[in-house]
Amino acid sequence: MIQQFRTGVGVDAHRLGAGIPMHLACLTWPDEPQGLVGHSDGDVVAHALCDALLSTAGLGDVGAVFGVNQPEWADASGASMLEHVVELIQSAGWQVGNASVTVIGNSPKLAPRRDEAQQALSKAVGAPVSISATTTDGLGFTGQGDGLAAIATVLLQR
DSSP states (O other): OOEEEEEEEEEEEEEETTSSOOOTTTTEOTOOSEHHHHHHOOEEEEEEEEHHHHHHHHHHEEEEHOOOOOOOTTTTTTTHHHHHHHHHHTTTTTTEEEEHHHHHHEOOGGGGGGHHHHHHHHHHHOOEEEEEEOOOOOHHHHTTTTTEEEEEEEEEEE
């Protein structure tokens, strides 16, 4: 029997670094003093979504598709990575039903730009994406302001 639906989870985390633009949820956050350090733009939301999409479709993970040994993806935007992953999963016979992402960290404050972030993510994925945020009340690297993490869930359908 061929599976008609699959669900999956993806996780990503990056440390913050000075002098780097903040890219999060396919948006640039110009008022943030630090950005996320990474081979690409460090967008933990986009990366968690990429991991969820790839693993759910049985196609690996972000490291396999966009690894640091692939210079063509250096400084790539989260949106371009998501668009590429969607092409890969569609080639494997899957469509995105919907997705949800939770950002874990203190800053930037997501609420003022939530609608904009959801629109940008939904455009890149080609399906509805909802986003929420939480802090860890001072615990761990996210709570101490050293980085951000994200957890994504996706529904794929044939």
